[in-house]
Amino acid sequence: MKTFQILGPGCANCVRLAHNTEAAAKELGMEFTIEKVTDFQAIARAGVMKTPALIVDGQLKLYGRVPSVEEIKTILA
Amino acid sequence: MAIQASAPCDMKAGKRQKGTRDSVLRSAVLIAFGLVAWWTIYQRLSAFADWFAFSVLHFSPLSHLGSAVQFMVFETPKVLMLLLLVVFGVGIVRSFFTPQHTRAILAGKRESVGNVLAALLGVVTPFCSCSAVPLFIGFVTTGVPLGVTFSFLIAAPMINEVALVLLFGLFGWQVAVIYAGTGLLIAMIAGWTIGRLKMERYVEPWVYAAQMGDSADEELQLNWAERIHLGREAVRDIVGKVWPYVIAGIAVGAGIHGYVPRNFMAHIMGKGTWWSVPLAVLIGIPMYSNAAGIIPIVQALLQKGAALGTVLAFMMSVIGLSFPETIILRKVLRPQLIVAFVGVVAVGILIVGYLFNLLM
Numbered sequence: 001m002k003t004f005q006i007l008g009p010g011c012a013n014c015v016r017l018a019h020n021t022e023a024a025a026k027e028l029g030m031e032f033t034i035e036k037v038t039d040f041q042a043i044a045r046a047g048v049m050k051t052p053a054l055i056v057d058g059q060l061k062l063y064g065r066v067p068s069v070e071e072i073k074t075i076l077a
Numbered sequence: 078m079a080i081q082a083s084a085p086c087d088m089k090a091g092k093r094q095k096g097t098r099d100s101v102l103r104s105a106v107l108i109a110f111g112l113v114a115w116w117t118i119y120q121r122l123s124a125f126a127d128w129f130a131f132s133v134l135h136f137s138p139l140s141h142l143g144s145a146v147q148f149m150v151f152e153t154p155k156v157l158m159l160l161l162l163v164v165f166g167v168g169i170v171r172s173f174f175t176p177q178h179t180r181a182i183l184a185g186k187r188e189s190v191g192n193v194l195a196a197l198l199g200v201v202t203p204f205c206s207c208s209a210v211p212l213f214i215g216f217v218t219t220g221v222p223l224g225v226t227f228s229f230l231i232a233a234p235m236i237n238e239v240a241l242v243l244l245f246g247l248f249g250w251q252v253a254v255i256y257a258g259t260g261l262l263i264a265m266i267a268g269w270t271i272g273r274l275k276m277e278r279y280v281e282p283w284v285y286a287a288q289m290g291d292s293a294d295e296e297l298q299l300n301w302a303e304r305i306h307l308g309r310e311a312v313r314d315i316v317g318k319v320w321p322y323v324i325a326g327i328a329v330g331a332g333i334h335g336y337v338p339r340n341f342m343a344h345i346m347g348k349g350t351w352w353s354v355p356l357a358v359l360i361g362i363p364m365y366s367n368a369a370g371i372i373p374i375v376q377a378l379l380q381k382g383a384a385l386g387t388v389l390a391f392m393m394s395v396i397g398l399s400f401p402e403t404i405i406l407r408k409v410l411r412p413q414l415i416v417a418f419v420g421v422v423a424v425g426i427l428i429v430g431y432l433f434n435l436l437m
Contacts, residue, residue, distance in 0.1 A: 008207065009207055009210065009405070011205075011207035013205070040210050040211065040214060040287075040408060040409070041283065041287050043211050043214075044211060044214045044215065044218070044287045044288065044289050045287070045288050045289070045290045046290050047215075047289060047290030047291050048211055048290075049177065049180070049208065049211050049212045049214075049216075050175075050176050050204075050208045050211065050212065051208050051211055064175075064176075064203065064208070065310070
């Protein structure tokens, strides 16, 4: 069971990152929950200065861009 | 929420280096080949447009329609090719600059030096207005002075590669250089002024109390294959988004090129009208557009005889001061500071507008 957190104020890029992450996890057959973190204090605590960011099980995996589904699959695997 | 930054382990990094050497070599060859092809085609665009408009379609070079078609067939591929090259290049350059890196340079700098550096770094550090708040928090909580932070936040959206390429492609390098130079000056001086106003108390209190976590600066450990990949992503993202505006801008230009009399706008937005600059700035503040979207309007205004200073002021005000960005910044700034920010930048743009109408 993986926990994904998408950090960002809810802009178009955050939505795309959430979408791509979900697609990647489904293709890998993972079980997961996905949560959107829009609170700026929480984003700051994560050390993120450039949104969107992806956190997997508490680990910051990437920030500041929206990778393709394929690339997220290699990050998750 | 406890978050550990992922540190790359050495073994993985070593393997990554080895596996990508071939692909870097292949990319380098492809890029070199691409540059030669780019240059060869770029050199022949004008001749091609002449041939297409006047030999294939049989328009007379002296007719309105003929010159409009020639303009369109020449300018469209020219500007798109310039955009392609510059966005790719800037994408690679930006892979060397991250917000973390920029912050490390700016933290603890003296204010004047800091304002200059911040404005310059604002140009090369990747930035989008939806990241304005996290970036603001990241900067001010780690010792970057408020005024220096503002220099960065003003320069980053205003001076961007798309605006510069379009200005260069459509109006010549002088206009592009003037825009970049004065835009940087505004960012430096406006940021410095905000620093002098000592407005730290108008930052929302929770901001300074926020705990900024450490994060790994992953992008500094990129290898060349990844940087090239980022350059290509930038092209896909940016050129993919702006090309319709570019074509619209050129079409407006082509239409005017052939038809509308040149001095149509001269009496409203010409040099002689003192109130045209403040009006252009005021209209521009609530308007929001990306650099590409504003170009058709700029093109139309300039061609119809509006003064360069007035048009530059309008463009800077639309791109540099945007309503959505101030709404986002409201989350971290009290209204007084937002008003000061918009006011100081608007005055800077006003001065630039007047200066150019006076000088040119």
